[in-house]
Amino acid sequence: MNDMLELLRNEKNMTPKQIEIIRAAIELISEKGYYNTSTSEIAKRAGVAEGTIFRHYKTKKELLVEIVTPVITNFAAPMFAEKFVDQVFRTDFAHFKDLMYVFIKNRFEFAQSNIPLLKIVMQELAFHPEIQDAYKKVFKEKVYPAFNQTLDFYKEKGELQNLPNETMIRLIVPTIIGFMITRFILQPDKDWDDEAEIRKLITVIMGGVGSKE
Amino acid sequence: MNDMLELLRNEKNMTPKQIEIIRAAIELISEKGYYNTSTSEIAKRAGVAEGTIFRHYKTKKELLVEIVTPVITNFAAPMFAEKFVDQVFRTDFAHFKDLMYVFIKNRFEFAQSNIPLLKIVMQELAFHPEIQDAYKKVFKEKVYPAFNQTLDFYKEKGELQNLPNETMIRLIVPTIIGFMITRFILQPDKDWDDEAEIRKLITVIMGGVGSKE
Amino acid sequence: MNDMLELLRNEKNMTPKQIEIIRAAIELISEKGYYNTSTSEIAKRAGVAEGTIFRHYKTKKELLVEIVTPVITNFAAPMFAEKFVDQVFRTDFAHFKDLMYVFIKNRFEFAQSNIPLLKIVMQELAFHPEIQDAYKKVFKEKVYPAFNQTLDFYKEKGELQNLPNETMIRLIVPTIIGFMITRFILQPDKDWDDEAEIRKLITVIMGGVGSKE
Amino acid sequence: MNDMLELLRNEKNMTPKQIEIIRAAIELISEKGYYNTSTSEIAKRAGVAEGTIFRHYKTKKELLVEIVTPVITNFAAPMFAEKFVDQVFRTDFAHFKDLMYVFIKNRFEFAQSNIPLLKIVMQELAFHPEIQDAYKKVFKEKVYPAFNQTLDFYKEKGELQNLPNETMIRLIVPTIIGFMITRFILQPDKDWDDEAEIRKLITVIMGGVGSKE
DNA sequence: TATGAATGAGTCTTCATTCAT
DNA sequence: CATGAATGAAGACTCATTCAT
Numbered sequence: 001m002n003d004m005l006e007l008l009r010n011e012k013n014m015t016p017k018q019i020e021i022i023r024a025a026i027e028l029i030s031e032k033g034y035y036n037t038s039t040s041e042i043a044k045r046a047g048v049a050e051g052t053i054f055r056h057y058k059t060k061k062e063l064l065v066e067i068v069t070p071v072i073t074n075f076a077a078p079m080f081a082e083k084f085v086d087q088v089f090r091t092d093f094a095h096f097k098d099l100m101y102v103f104i105k106n107r108f109e110f111a112q113s114n115i116p117l118l119k120i121v122m123q124e125l126a127f128h129p130e131i132q133d134a135y136k137k138v139f140k141e142k143v144y145p146a147f148n149q150t151l152d153f154y155k156e157k158g159e160l161q162n163l164p165n166e167t168m169i170r171l172i173v174p175t176i177i178g179f180m181i182t183r184f185i186l187q188p189d190k191d192w193d194d195e196a197e198i199r200k201l202i203t204v205i206m207g208g209v210g211s212k213e
Numbered sequence: 214m215n216d217m218l219e220l221l222r223n224e225k226n227m228t229p230k231q232i233e234i235i236r237a238a239i240e241l242i243s244e245k246g247y248y249n250t251s252t253s254e255i256a257k258r259a260g261v262a263e264g265t266i267f268r269h270y271k272t273k274k275e276l277l278v279e280i281v282t283p284v285i286t287n288f289a290a291p292m293f294a295e296k297f298v299d300q301v302f303r304t305d306f307a308h309f310k311d312l313m314y315v316f317i318k319n320r321f322e323f324a325q326s327n328i329p330l331l332k333i334v335m336q337e338l339a340f341h342p343e344i345q346d347a348y349k350k351v352f353k354e355k356v357y358p359a360f361n362q363t364l365d366f367y368k369e370k371g372e373l374q375n376l377p378n379e380t381m382i383r384l385i386v387p388t389i390i391g392f393m394i395t396r397f398i399l400q401p402d403k404d405w406d407d408e409a410e411i412r413k414l415i416t417v418i419m420g421g422v423g424s425k426e
Numbered sequence: 427m428n429d430m431l432e433l434l435r436n437e438k439n440m441t442p443k444q445i446e447i448i449r450a451a452i453e454l455i456s457e458k459g460y461y462n463t464s465t466s467e468i469a470k471r472a473g474v475a476e477g478t479i480f481r482h483y484k485t486k487k488e489l490l491v492e493i494v495t496p497v498i499t500n501f502a503a504p505m506f507a508e509k510f511v512d513q514v515f516r517t518d519f520a521h522f523k524d525l526m527y528v529f530i531k532n533r534f535e536f537a538q539s540n541i542p543l544l545k546i547v548m549q550e551l552a553f554h555p556e557i558q559d560a561y562k563k564v565f566k567e568k569v570y571p572a573f574n575q576t577l578d579f580y581k582e583k584g585e586l587q588n589l590p591n592e593t594m595i596r597l598i599v600p601t602i603i604g605f606m607i608t609r610f611i612l613q614p615d616k617d618w619d620d621e622a623e624i625r626k627l628i629t630v631i632m633g634g635v636g637s638k639e
Numbered sequence: 640m641n642d643m644l645e646l647l648r649n650e651k652n653m654t655p656k657q658i659e660i661i662r663a664a665i666e667l668i669s670e671k672g673y674y675n676t677s678t679s680e681i682a683k684r685a686g687v688a689e690g691t692i693f694r695h696y697k698t699k700k701e702l703l704v705e706i707v708t709p710v711i712t713n714f715a716a717p718m719f720a721e722k723f724v725d726q727v728f729r730t731d732f733a734h735f736k737d738l739m740y741v742f743i744k745n746r747f748e749f750a751q752s753n754i755p756l757l758k759i760v761m762q763e764l765a766f767h768p769e770i771q772d773a774y775k776k777v778f779k780e781k782v783y784p785a786f787n788q789t790l791d792f793y794k795e796k797g798e799l800q801n802l803p804n805e806t807m808i809r810l811i812v813p814t815i816i817g818f819m820i821t822r823f824i825l826q827p828d829k830d831w832d833d834e835a836e837i838r839k840l841i842t843v844i845m846g847g848v849g850s851k852e
Numbered sequence: 853t854a855t856g857a858a859t860g861a862g863t864c865t866t867c868a869t870t871c872a873t
Numbered sequence: 874c875a876t877g878a879a880t881g882a883a884g885a886c887t888c889a890t891t892c893a894t
Contacts, residue, residue, distance in 0.1 A: 017875085033340045035248035038867060049876040051870080060868060119339075126336050127246045163413075171417050174391025182383055200376075200421075204384050207420015208413075230858080252885060262859045267886060269857095443879080459766045461674035465864060475880045480865060482878095549765050552758075553672045589839075596821055597843050604813025626802075626847075630810050633846015634839075656854085677888060688855040690891080699889060 004071055004114050018056050020046040025063055030116030034064055034124050064124060069134045071117045075110060076138045096154040096210070100202050104176060108198065111180050119185065144169070161211050168209045175205055217284055217327050231269050233259040238276055243329030247277055247337050277337060282347045284330045288323060289351040309367040309423070313415050317389060321411065324393050332398060357382075374424050381422045388418055430497055430540050444482050446472040451489055456542030460490055460550050490550060495560045497543045501536060502564040522580040522636070526628050530602060534624065537606050545611060570595070587637050594635045601631055643710055643753050657695050659685040664702055669755030673703055673763050703763060708773045710756045714749060715777045735793040735849070739841050743815055747837065750819050758824065783808075800850050807848045814844055 005026075009019055024046035028037040039060055043050040057063040093099040111118055125131050151165045160168070179201050183192060218236060227235070237259035241250040252273050256263040270276040306312040324331055338344050364378045373381070392414050396405060431449060440448070450472035454463040465486050469476040483489040519525040537544055551557050577591045586594070605627050609618060644665075648658055663685035667676040678699050682689040696702040732738040750757055764770050790804045799807065818840050822831060 015874090033248075036340065039869085040867070043877095050868090051876055051878095052874085054869060055874070055876095058869095123336075123339050126332075127249065167413065170392075170395055171413065174395055175388050175417070178387025178391045179383075182387055200380065200384070204388075204417065204421030207423075208417030210420075228857080251883080253883090263885090264859055264861095264887080265857080268859095271886095273885065441878080459674075461672075462766065464862080466862090476864090477866080477880055477882095478878080481880095484865095486864065545765075549762075552762050553675065593839065596818075597839070600817025600821055601814050601843070604817045605809075608809055608813055626806065626810065630814070630843065630847030633849075634843030636846075654853090678890085679888070682856095689857095689889090690855055691853085693890065694854070697890095 004074065004117055008070060017046070017048050017052060021048060021053055021056065021063070022067060025067060026116050026120065029064070029067075029124075030119045034120075034127075039063075061128065061130070064120075064128065065130045065134075067117070068121050068124065068131050071114060071121050072131070072134050072138050075107070075114075075118070075121075076143045096157075096159045097202050097206055099150070099154075100205060101198065104198050104201065107176070108180065108194070111184060115184050115188075122181075122185075159211055160209055163209065171208050172205055175201065175208075217287065217330055230259070230261050230265060234261060234266055234269065234276070235280060238280060239329050239333065242277070242280075242337075243332045247333075247340075274341065274343070277333075277341065278343045278347075280330070281334050281337065281344050284327060284334055285344070285347045285351050288320070288327075288331070288334075289356050309370075309372045310415050310419050312363070312367075313418060314411065317411050317414065320389070321393065321407070324397060328397050328401075331393075335394075335398075371424055373422055376422065384421045385418055388414065388421075430500065430543055443472070443474050443478060447474060447479055447482065447489070448493060451493060452542050452546065455490070455493075455550075456545040460546075460553075487554065487556070490546075490554065491556045491560075493543070494547050494550065494557050497540060497547055498557070498560050498564050501533070501540075501544070501547075502569045522583075522585045523628050523632050525576070525580075526631060527624065530624050530627065533602070534606065534620070537610060541610050541614075544606075548607075548611075584637055586635055589635065597634045598631055601627065601634075643713065643756055646713065647709060656685070656687050656691060660687060660692055660695065660702070661706060664706060665755050665759065668703070668706075668763075669758045673759070673766075678702075700767065700769070703759075703767065704769045704773075706756070707760050707763065707770050710753065710760050711770070711773050711777050714746070714753075714757070714760075715782045735796075735798045736841050736845050738789070738793075739844060740837065743837050743840065746815070747819065747822075747833070750823060754823050754827075761820075797850055799848055802848065810847045811844055814840065814847075 005019065005023060008014060008022060014022070021042065024042045025037070028042055028045060031037075039053055040050050042063075043053055046053075053060075053063065057066060093102065121131070125135060147169050148165050151160060151168055154160050155162065179197070183194075183197070218232070218239075234255065237255045238250070241255055241258060244250075252266055253263050255276075256266055259266075266273075266276065270279060306315070334344070334348075338348060360382050361378050364373060364381055367373050368375065392410065396407070396410070431445065431452075447468065450468045451463070454468055454471060457463075465479055466476050468489075469479055472479075479486075479489065483492060519528070547557070551561060573595050574591050577586060577594055580586050581588065605623065609620075609623070644658065644662060647653060647661060653661070660681065663681045664676070667681055667684060670676075678692055679689050681702075682692055685692075692699075692702065696705060732741070760770070764774060786808050787804050790799060790807055793799050794801065818836070822833070822836070
């Protein structure tokens with residue numbers, strides 16, 4: 001269940017109207033951007049009155065943040081949730097590249113289910129300090145620690161070069177994200193063999209950080 | 214001479230006021246984004262009347278495009294100009310990784326000299342078809358052909374795996390761009406050892422596309 | 427009930443603010459012309475915010491058209507409505523000149539009640555294709571057919587010369603309109619004996635188109 | 640020689656640039672109206688710099704007035720010039736309707752040669768007090784006296800009804816002008832038999848003001 | 853005299869936000 | 874809770890006019 005809207009409906013208990021507002025906002029903002037989308041347009045597409053939006057969200061920006069924050073949290077978080085880290089250490093994954101495969105596969109599917117949302121995050125991240133804060137927080141509190149633990153684990157197993165974790169993260173993460181941007185945003189209509197692409201991606205990453213034995 | 218403003222002053226022969234307008238626009242838009250920057254603000258910072266902007270650029274958007282287009286052209290183009298391609302084929306570069314080094318170094322420096330401009334390009338690319346067109350044109354007419362020629366050359370020399378060029382480009386380019394974004398935008402204040410980072414980057418790339426002899 | 431404002435209030439069911447906007451617009455535009463009247467002025471005189479105007483009328487031009495179209499329709503139309511044409515053929519009017527009298531009298535009173543509006547129509551007709559369209563439509567669909575029927579009727583009765591209807595219309599209509607312009611716009615302050623003027627006018631018209639027996 | 644431009648070139652001694660400005664202004668304003676024509680457009684079409692216009696005419700309005708005033712003067716005046724009035728009293732015209740014929744014919748040709756200018760006069764008369772003043776002056780000082788003299792002359796000859804001159808003028812003038820508007824502005828493309836139309840027009844007028852012997 | 857870059861007041865229009873119902 | 878009419882501040886853009894060259 002990767003669909004964020006589903007998730008929002010459940011976690012916060014939203015009224016149907018609220019859901020419609022969020023859905024409309026996501027559609028419109030991801031198509032045209034935050035500044036090209038008016039609240040009246042959102043209201044119209046959501047089938048509610050303009051005032052209704054402001055009953056639920058004090059400002060237009062708050063609506064944006066409300067949309068974007070859970071995406072950030074959920075894009076980064078779940079893989080680093082207890083369950084997953086457990087698996088790693090219960091050595092469910094014999095090799096780092098197996099872990100990478102599951103990790104990338106999982107995030108890939110998440111991205112696929114939430115393209116409009118991720119588009120919004122990427123586009124608006126640059127301009128809204130509130131969003132940047134959420135992003136930094138998640139990165140610092142979730143991604144970073146989880147990565148550290150994981151990388152240390154496989155370093156000790158001799159599967160990774162003895163590079164600083166930070167360096168490795170800086171090599172791995174942009175490579176993965178770069179791939180997804182190409183895949184979902186720049187050339188979404190190309191005829192992709194996703195499975196092959198992901199394997200190739202892992203080769204690149206391992207070429208970069210894997211131990212050269 | 215990497216500074217685009219310098220370049221603009223020379224190529225198009227701009228009046229001093231025009232230069233000021235461009236300078237102010239670059240500053241403000243790269244800080245706050247296109248939609249958060251008003252023409253009156255640009256005028257104020259440029260020290261001209263608001264009307265003066267519209268004497269030179271029919272619309273605000275035209276100003277943006279005028280700023281952004283040369284950046285795109287110049288970010289992509291020069292490395293693929295005759296001179297450079299010549300070098301490659303006069304085998305000035307014994308190995309693909311030597312070429313990569315010079316290439317990345319060169320584009321790195323260009324980026325460094327034009328951070329605000331590149332920020333603008335990245336941020337606004339998503340919303341302005343006019344900018345997308347410029348980008349597509351350059352990529353198709355310059356980047357792609359040059360890359361193809363080059364990759365074929367080193368493939369024949371046995372230095373690269375026998376992958377489709379497109380695949381290689383898709384692995385190489387986002388990796389480089391991802392690095393630069395991290396370096397200049399996400400963590401500009403970190404204490405970077407650029408030389409080392411670039412070498413590492415090349416290792417990653419070679420791990421991905423280099424031949425496994 | 428000749429007052430157009432009254433009519434607007436009823437037909438379209440307008441809010442009080444909307445009425446005020448229309449009233450203010452009519453006053454100002456008829457005094458100073460469309461291009462010399464700003465929307466902010468209209469708003470001020472109407473006692474509403476400028477934005478309110480644009481909530482009801484998408485553009486300033488749409489406001490103008492909304493004001494002017496019903497005038498055109500109503501200036502031309504009612505006399506040619508069923509009721510009136512019926513009267514003619516039930517020979518309520520023994521002679522063409524009796525019909526003319528009622529007709530002119532009726533339109534005269536309409537004009538008198540709507541001077542500012544008619545001023546606007548005349549002044550702006552030249553520049554706004556939208557208004558011209560409305561005018562052409564009404565003339566073609568209402569005025570012309572009604573006139574034709576009527577003129578034919580009295581021709582057969584031998585009261586009119588055997589001229590083409592078009593020629594007669596071209597003689598009659600400008601003469602009447604010319605009179606009203608003189609009466610209400612060029613010399614409104616003169617001490618008019620309207621009854622006498624109208625009779626004189628009819629003499630002229632009959633001199634032009636009446637049969638010379 | 641009815642062309643006003645010719646006249647302007649001679650009376651005032653204008654530079655070629657000035658003539659071009661006037662010509663361009665007439666063209667543009669008569670097409671699109673005063674408020675829809677910018678001085679920069681006029682300058683462009685005239686092939687001069689914007690500043691040049693303001694060297695010759697202090698304001699845009701002054702340019703308009705400069706264009707329009709001589710038209711008014713010349714439309715009204717010449718027929719009432721000495722020469723013409725002389726003719727009347729040297730009884731060059733046996734009957735009033737002969738005079739009318741020459742008069743209408745003459746003004747008809749003037750109109751035909753100056754349609755754009757007359758269009759401008761009509762359209763802008765309503766909004767510019769300066770133009771109204773010119774019009775009133777000419778009417779009062781030229782048209783009215785000349786008409787008076789003439790009408791009195793033919794009244795004495797028993798050719799006209801014993802109506803107040805003012806009344807007659809009010810019947811005659813709008814009828815003639817109405818005809819010209821129909822002929823040149825409302826239906827310029829119709830296939831007109833001008834000679835016949837003018838004769839018809841005179842019949843109407845005579846029907847209105849001619850003595851009923 | 854002619855130029856045309858520069859001006860800045862003024863215009864129409866948009867839109868997030870409020871509030872009485 | 875929901876509505877949607879009303880708001881008014883702010884924005885992009887126009888254009889008559891000025892003035893240094």
